[in-house]
Amino acid sequence: MPRRTATMLASTLMLIALLCAGVLIPVPYSEMSPGPTVNTLGEHGGEPVLQISGRESYPATGHLNMTTVRVTGADYRMNLFEAVYGWLSHDDAVVPHSTLYPDGQTAEQATQENAEEFSQSQESAKVAALRVLDVPVSERVVVASVVKGSPAQGTLHAGDVIKEVDGEPVEEPSEVAEIVTRHQPGERVLFTVLPAKAAQAAEKARRPEPATRETLSITTKKAPDDDRAIVGIQAGTDHTFPFKIDIKLADVGGPSAGLMFALGIVDKLTPGAMTGGSFVAGTxxxxxxxxxxxxxxxxxxxxxxxEKGAEYFLTPEDNCATAARDIPRGLTLVKVRTIDDAVKSLEDIRKGDTAAVPKCTTD
Structure with missing residues (x-):
């Protein structure tokens, strides 16, 4: 075989081998790309995203769009060609797999975590929105979760309202742990609670909390990582709203829509359009x-x-520098630190005073 032919054959075989390797060999990366945007003032899946009953609300026009990121699944294994294509793409990002799924997180675990964060973001959005409008929201300390196999399992339940610990009234979740850890492992702690079922029934019927209380004794044990006394619960905060607010949005997870949900609620509970007709999106x-x-x-x-037509994008202050490095043409990045900042910027946009709107910069 002539040397030139042999060289070409060897090069071709090498190329084929490299192509096969690029397709078959997985690399430890995942891909992020632009996901759907949903107008919180509009409908999704045939029903309004925000549904309010028990209080006067107003027709909301315009756009206050929440935005999402589409990511490859926890079980997806990207090959080298896909990674290179993603690195070269302007609109996609390739990141280490561990960035999106830390500690070997499974697809099921990621879905569950995203669902929990999404639910909490909805609760926080409702509270933040109503506080902007000076609508009172009552709070109570509850059992957020019970650790399996812990001393509290079977005695306390998620949703139980914690009224007192060792006879001391509690108003913040942190106070529960503070009182428990005064004890030595093996000592008893007394919890005075309103059972979850009774609390939920009263809230559903919009009745005051019943006077019934249960006092429960739990024997503490030693924490697995130090000498603290624990009972094995996570205390949290639950809110009672004066009217019903439902957020209907399936197939979305994580906490990043909180700001836009809150603004949508404020808009629906106040007359007029907050955006003044401008297309505003954000996160x-x-x-x-x-x-x-x-x-x-x-x-x-x-x-x-x-891509959906947004003119303004409400951007968290801590994301501003990164976002400002590559701003899509025609989009203004508005810097926000609080919901009050966002409401003020929307007011300036509505009035046409865009010079007063704080912009994101790379500094």
């Missing part, structure tokens, strides 16, 4: 006091929003 977690927190995949979200 950001929100806590019960209205503080806006950062999210992941910010550049994917700005791209997705602009």
């Amino acid at each position: 950001g977690t929100i806590d019960e006091k209205g503080k806006v927190g950062p999210i992941g995949g910010i550049q994917m979200k700005t791209v997705g929003a602009r």
Whole structure:
């Protein structure tokens, strides 16, 4: 065989081998890309995203779109060609698999975590929105979860309202742990609770909490990582709203829609259009006091929003520098730290005073 022919054959075989390797060999990366955007003021799946009953609400026009990121699944194994294509793509991002699924998280675990975060973000959005409108929201300390196999299992249940611990009234979840840890492992702690079923029945019927209380004794045990006394519960905060607010949005998870849900609720509970007809999208977690927190995949979200027609994008302050490095043409990034910032910026946009709107920069 002539040397030139042999060289070409060897090169061809090498190329084929490399192509096969690129297709067959998995790499430890995942891909993020722009996901759907949903108008919180509109409908999704044939029904309104925000449904309010028991209080006057107003027709809401315009756009306050929440944004999402589409990611490859926890079980998906990207090959080398896909990774290279993603690295070269302007609108996609390739990140280490562990960034999206830490500690070997399974698809089921990721789905469950996202669902829990989404549910909590809805609760926080409702509280933040009503506080903007000066609508009172009552709080109570509850058993958020009970650890399997713990001293509290079978005695306390998720949703039980904790009124007192060792006879001391509790108003914050942190106070529960503080009182329990005064004990030595093996000592008893007394919990005075309103059972979850009674509390939920009263709330559903919009009746005051019943006076019935149960006092339960639980023997503490030693924490697995130190000498603290524990009973094996996670205390949390539950809220009672003066009217019903439902957020209907399937197939979405995580906490990043909190800000846009809160703004949508404010818009529906006040006359007039908050956006003044502008197409506004955005993202950001929100806590019960209205503080806006950062999210992941910010550049994917700005791209997705602009593709849908957004003119303004409400951006958490901590995401601003990253988002401002590559702003889609025609999109203005509005910096927000709190829901009050967002409401004020929407007011300026509605009035046409865009110079007063704080913008994101790379600084």
